[in-house]
Amino acid sequence: MKHRIRELPESILIFFIVLCLLMFIIYPIFEVLTYPKAKDFVSILTNARYMRTALNSLLMLCLSTLTATFIGFIFAYTVTRTNVPGRKVFKFISILPLFSPPFMVSFSYIMMFGRNGLITKGLLGLDVNIFGWQGLWLAQTIAFFPVAFLVMEGVLQSISPMLEYAGRNLGASGPTLFRTVTLPLARPGVAGAALLVAIQVLADFGNPIMISGSFSVLATEAWMRVEGWADIAGAAVLSILLLAPSLIIFIVQRYWVGRKSYVTVTGKIAQMPIQKTGKVMKCILFTICALVSVLVLLVYFGLIVGAFVNGWGYDWTLTTRYLTEILTRSKELVRSLSYSAIAGFASSLFAMTAAFLVSRKKFAGRRFVDFTCMLPAALPGIFLGIGYSIGFTKPPVDLYGTAAIIILSMVFWNISTGYQTGIGAFQQISPSFSEAASNLGAGSLRIFREIEIPLIKGPFFSSFIMSFIRAITTLSVIVFLSTSKNSVATFSIMNLVSDGFYGKAAALTCVLLAVSFGTIGLAKLLFGKQVTFFKV
Amino acid sequence: MAESHVIIRNLSKSFGKTKVLDDISLEIEKGSFTTLLGPSGCGKTTLLRTIAGFYEVEKGEVSIGNRVVNTVPSHLRNAVMVFQDYALFPHMNIRENITYGLRIRKTPAEEIERKLEKTVSYLDIKNLLDRTPGEISGGQQQRVALARALIMEPEVLLLDEPLSNLDAKLRVSIRAELRQIQQNLKITTIYVTHDQAEALAMSDTIAIMKNGKIMQVGSPSDVYYRPDNAFVASFVGTVNFIEGTVKTSSEEKVEVEANGSLITVREKPADRQIRAPRPGEKITLSIRPESIKMLENEPEDENSFRGTIKNYIFEGSSIRYWVNALGRELIVDVFNPPENALHAGDICFRIDSARIHLIFQES
Ligand SMILES: Nc1ncnc2c1ncn2[C@@H]1O[C@H](COP(=O)(O)OP(=O)(O)OP(=O)(O)O)[C@@H](O)[C@H]1O
Numbered sequence: 020m021k022h023r024i025r026e027l028p029e030s031i032l033i034f035f036i037v038l039c040l041l042m043f044i045i046y047p048i049f050e051v052l053t054y055p056k057a058k059d060f061v062s063i064l065t066n067a068r069y070m071r072t073a074l075n076s077l078l079m080l081c082l083s084t085l086t087a088t089f090i091g092f093i094f095a096y097t098v099t100r101t102n103v104p105g106r107k108v109f110k111f112i113s114i115l116p117l118f119s120p121p122f123m124v125s126f127s128y129i130m131m132f133g134r135n136g137l138i139t140k141g142l143l144g145l146d147v148n149i150f151g152w153q154g155l156w157l158a159q160t161i162a163f164f165p166v167a168f169l170v171m172e173g174v175l176q177s178i179s180p181m182l183e184y185a186g187r188n189l190g191a192s193g194p195t196l197f198r199t200v201t202l203p204l205a206r207p208g209v210a211g212a213a214l215l216v217a218i219q220v221l222a223d224f225g226n227p228i229m230i231s232g233s234f235s236v237l238a239t240e241a242w243m244r245v246e247g248w249a250d251i252a253g254a255a256v257l258s259i260l261l262l263a264p265s266l267i268i269f270i271v272q273r274y275w276v277g278r279k280s281y282v283t284v285t286g287k288i289a290q291m292p293i294q295k296t297g298k299v300m301k302c303i304l305f306t307i308c309a310l311v312s313v314l315v316l317l318v319y320f321g322l323i324v325g326a327f328v329n330g331w332g333y334d335w336t337l338t339t340r341y342l343t344e345i346l347t348r349s350k351e352l353v354r355s356l357s358y359s360a361i362a363g364f365a366s367s368l369f370a371m372t373a374a375f376l377v378s379r380k381k382f383a384g385r386r387f388v389d390f391t392c393m394l395p396a397a398l399p400g401i402f403l404g405i406g407y408s409i410g411f412t413k414p415p416v417d418l419y420g421t422a423a424i425i426i427l428s429m430v431f432w433n434i435s436t437g438y439q440t441g442i443g444a445f446q447q448i449s450p451s452f453s454e455a456a457s458n459l460g461a462g463s464l465r466i467f468r469e470i471e472i473p474l475i476k477g478p479f480f481s482s483f484i485m486s487f488i489r490a491i492t493t494l495s496v497i498v499f500l501s502t503s504k505n506s507v508a509t510f511s512i513m514n515l516v517s518d519g520f521y522g523k524a525a526a527l528t529c530v531l532l533a534v535s536f537g538t539i540g541l542a543k544l545l546f547g548k549q550v551t552f553f554k555v
Numbered sequence: 556m557a558e559s560h561v562i563i564r565n566l567s568k569s570f571g572k573t574k575v576l577d578d579i580s581l582e583i584e585k586g587s588f589t590t591l592l593g594p595s596g597c598g599k600t601t602l603l604r605t606i607a608g609f610y611e612v613e614k615g616e617v618s619i620g621n622r623v624v625n626t627v628p629s630h631l632r633n634a635v636m637v638f639q640d641y642a643l644f645p646h647m648n649i650r651e652n653i654t655y656g657l658r659i660r661k662t663p664a665e666e667i668e669r670k671l672e673k674t675v676s677y678l679d680i681k682n683l684l685d686r687t688p689g690e691i692s693g694g695q696q697q698r699v700a701l702a703r704a705l706i707m708e709p710e711v712l713l714l715d716e717p718l719s720n721l722d723a724k725l726r727v728s729i730r731a732e733l734r735q736i737q738q739n740l741k742i743t744t745i746y747v748t749h750d751q752a753e754a755l756a757m758s759d760t761i762a763i764m765k766n767g768k769i770m771q772v773g774s775p776s777d778v779y780y781r782p783d784n785a786f787v788a789s790f791v792g793t794v795n796f797i798e799g800t801v802k803t804s805s806e807e808k809v810e811v812e813a814n815g816s817l818i819t820v821r822e823k824p825a826d827r828q829i830r831a832p833r834p835g836e837k838i839t840l841s842i843r844p845e846s847i848k849m850l851e852n853e854p855e856d857e858n859s860f861r862g863t864i865k866n867y868i869f870e871g872s873s874i875r876y877w878v879n880a881l882g883r884e885l886i887v888d889v890f891n892p893p894e895n896a897l898h899a900g901d902i903c904f905r906i907d908s909a910r911i912h913l914i915f916q917e918s
């Protein structure tokens with residue numbers, strides 16, 4: 020069995036996958052790393068602006084990660100471990116932002132809480148400036164706590180309630196029980212969640228570009244370098260500054276925290292009713308969850324209102340002209356839809372194939388494929404974007420201003436999600452199916468087609484739809500690649516917001532959201548339990 | 556008569572629509588080893604957890620040592636539980652696991668150390684203290700779980716199928732050990748199992764449950780030889796039931812006609828359940844397989860019958876036969892069988908008239 024003769028189509032497939040990964044992931048990274056000269060790196064230390072930007076990023080990393088993880092934990096704890104009313108609703112609300120472009124939080128909060136904010140000025144008559152680090156902090160907290168929630172919900176769910184019963188039975192109650200049993204058991208999960216959030220905060224481009232004003236972070240500063248000074252070397256240096264911590268966090272998360280978990284120690288998860296939570300605790304948890312939920316819902320509310328009023332802040336009459344204009348004349352929307360559909364499909368097909376090969380075959384370079392497929396999860400979008408804009412805008416591959424460059428960046432930026440789904444799916448399908456088929460004389464591609472594909476249809480569709488949504492909502496990856504010929508909806512929203520055309524931007528965002536949620540809803544309707552998105 | 560330690564009065568409990576405990580009353584003697592025995596899903600765990608305080612009492616009353624504990628939360632009851640899958644804290648080592656309860660109580664460090672020393676040497680787990688639960692075997696985990704409970708010097712020790720995760724050999728040896736510890740410490744113990752052999756071997760008292768009701772409470776020999784009803788008889792051990800009609804009934808003996816044959820029952824009147832049987836009434840005889848003797852020849856005295864061997868299995872210490880007789884199939888156990896024991900054909904046997912138990916229609 021070990022030295023099975025490899026069939027030709029399989030070898031070609033492996034060759035193709037490895038080649039693509041080298042070309043579209045490794046090469047752009049290499050290009051960014053080698054683009055700046057030595058003096059550009061030295062300038063990090065001498066350029067006060069770089070230093071300040073780096074410190075700003077560090078500050079946001081700490082603040083937003085802390086609050087997002089904290090709120091995520093409160094949500095996860097409330098949903099899995101208490102009998103606080105409205106748990107289902109809280110869970111639903113906390114998952115919504117995962118299907119939405121992250122920048123919409125900032126955009127909506129500018130409309131709600133900004134100088135012309137519906138709430139701050141319209142309702143309360145205050146003169147508040149939301150631009151700056153405080154606004155960014157709020158927006159990132161709301162945008163990224165769902166990531167922490169998802170991770171910790173899984174972790175908390177897998178802790179046997181028996182252990183809490185045992186603790187109670189031995190004399191611990193309320194806060195003592197939480198401190199001595201629940202929290203220590205959840206600690207590896209909390210660490211894992213915090214690191215995932217940290218990567219997202221660090222790489223976040225959409226929120227700071229919209230809301231942080233003159234408070235610049237690495238991601239936005241890199242963009243300014245290119246936009247303002249055409250200083251690609253500077254942008255590359257800044258994005259390398261961004262990549263380093265991101266990679267470290269990614270590796271720590273994957274290879275250290277990922278292993279240190281208590282989840283598997285007790286096998287049987289007994290069905291036990293949840294113990295009643297103390298009244299005071301219940302009130303506190305409910306209040307926090309309710310407040311955050313309102314903040315989440317306000318985001319969507321703001322966008323919808325924004326899309327239908329004539330002039331935000333001065334003319335509150337209703338109109339559908341923005342929506343009509345978007346739906347009838349927006350080239351960007353059409354591009355967004357078509358590019359993302361193609362990219363989503365290609366990305367999940369590629370990821371599933373790679374996952375199949377890695378989990379089922381032994382070949383030289385297997386570890387390389389595994390690592391490289393996971394790598395984009397650690398790459399800040401702007402880093403990959405800069406890589407593509409350096410690497411693929413010159414001969415031999417000059418894709419400047421084409422649809423191809425946008426689509427390719429979307430494909431490879433997204434493969435990690437699909438790849439992980441794929442690995443999970445193949446792990447669950449017993450290899451004995453394909454062994455049986457092979458035993459009966461089927462070749463390996465045939466096995467893939469006739470045995471594995473029917474079994475992974477569900478995961479494939481899930482990952483296709485997730486890749487599609489991630490592609491249609493991404494801004495950071497495509498921002499360096501966009502020209503007037505190939506720009507997509509998110510890029511145009513960014514420009515509209517910065518030019519103050521809130522109505523049109525809100526309408527466009529609403530359409531994107533409608534597409535996102537509509538796709539999910541449709542998929543659920545058509546495929547039911549076969550497809551899952553973040554466990555829903 | 557020793558005093559009652561745990562008293563359960565008219566306890567009922569439902570999960571949603573299903574009634575899981577149905578008007579249960581039970582008194583548990585101080586220092587005794589009481590087993591809750593019953594088929595899967597009959598509510599044993601639920602009853603135990605209600606005593607531990609994990610489930611609220613819906614109806615009825617639970618008291619421990621003269622104190623009604625209906626509203627006392629679990630951590631103040633001093634009724635410590637050993638869980639089926641042990642529920643050892645994976646984030647603590649064995650030492651921390653065992654001393655957890657004492658530390659919560661804020662027991663002084665020297666005292667914790669002293670008690671720990673005593674408990675671990677008693678249970679022979681001294682060398683495990685610095686390991687984590689993932690690093691010790693199932694049997695060792697079981698001891699640690701027991702140590703964690705015993706170190707609390709609980710008023711009542713609750714055990715929910717603590718041996719079910721162990722292999723058969725270990726189960727038998729730990730069974731004896733557990734019983735020994737319990738007798739030395741004289742700690743009131745409530746033990747849940749669905750294994751009747753375990754219950755018979757360990758208990759002072761057995762409470763047999765079915766569908767949330769208690770069917771019988773008694774000593775192991777009570778429930779084995781004098782079951783109150785057919786359910787108890789068949790759940791505890793193997794049994795032959797023979798239905799018949801009472802012909803004569805006196806202090807000394809009862810004669811029952813079954814399938815045209817007359818069977819004499821010489822159960823002591825004191826062991827009879829409820830009342831003396833009345834001539835003409837329908838009644839069930841419960842006969843254990845080992846109370847039937849195979850005969851070499853054919854004596855014509857009372858309770859000897861003929862039959863045909865249908866099937867047999869060799870069980871080491873005994874042979875179990877399925878014999879067609881009295882118009883039915885009877886199970887007969889022959890202990891210490893001769894090597895040339897019969898395996899087929901016609902045989903004679905005698906039912907020990909003193910070991911036949913009468914079960915009335917109404918029970
Ligand atoms: N948390 C719960 N919610 C709903 N029903 C439950 C719950 N716990 C137990 N039940 C039901 O109550 C009944 C009794 O359960 P219990 O666990 O007490 O049985 P048991 O006698 O311990 O069985 P086993 O020997 O299988 O452990 C079962 O029908 C079970 O399905």
Ligand SMILES: [Mg+2]
Binds near residue numbers: 599600601
């Ligand atoms: Mg049970």
